[in-house]
Amino acid sequence: MKKVDLLVFGAHPDDIELGAGGTVAKEVSQGKRVGLVDLTQGELGTRGSIDLRRQEASNALKILGADFRENMCLADGFFKNDKETQLSVIEVIRKYKPEIVICNAIEDRHIDHGRASQLLSDSCFLSGLKKIETLDSDSNPQLPWRPKAVYHYIQWKDIRPDILVDIGEHINTKMESVKAYKSQFYDPNSNEPTTPISSKAFLDSVSFRASDLGRMIGVAYAEGFTVERYMGVNSLFDLK
DSSP states (O other): OOOOSEEEEESSTTHHHHHHHHHHHHHHHTTOOEEEEEEEOOTTOSSSOHHHHHHHHHHHHHHHTOSEEEEEEEOTTTOOOSHHHHHHHHHHHHHHOOSEEEEOOSSOSSHHHHHHHHHHHHHHHHTTOTTSOOBOTTSOBOOOOOOSEEEEEOOSSOOOOSEEEEOGGGHHHHHHHHHTOTTTSOOTTOOSOOOTTSSHHHHHHHHHHHHHHHHHTTSSOEEEEEESSOOOOSOGGGOO
8 A cells, every 4th residue: 555644543433524524635635645544433332333334434535535444443442552452553554654643632521532542642653663563464574654743633522722724625525524424413304312422513513613713723614633742843934
């Protein structure tokens, strides 16, 4: 597989769209090679099924325009940040050699989100150590690779972002990718049980948050991210 510019991870199908869908669409529109990786199949979700969510994830991929989407099929609710899982993630990182990784919120209502965040942070660091040996799909040794940066999107909790990305031209694409998960989000005709994310208020909050973050930097819509290390610029005038 070809090297990617940006590799975006989510603990569950729909995490990426909710947290970074606009940013993904923007980078794709600017010619960046972007890949998406879901850690689990979301099999513990109250609504929907594995097969349905897989199809919804495929539909969302087409809307966002990313190059590919993979699912690691870790155990929803029970995956661990341990050596075995880290090695599996390292194999994916070394396979695609991303310049930047984006992943789940550093802490959140769902226990998988914070755990996924730490798993990705740890794995991205370990992936750069040459004495950790992993093999590709053809059983060839993989070379070490460490992304230049790891950014974390914002989910349920209102975490204060370190950077904001203008997604004004891509808000519609973001919302369409979210709505691709028809089993999970607001549908007035659904007979499925009500969940915290199935209300119209939650769906509205996705665009409301993007609008509010955009207001902070003088644009229509934005997505927020937290960073793991200080960022540098060549000039103060590079900052918007």
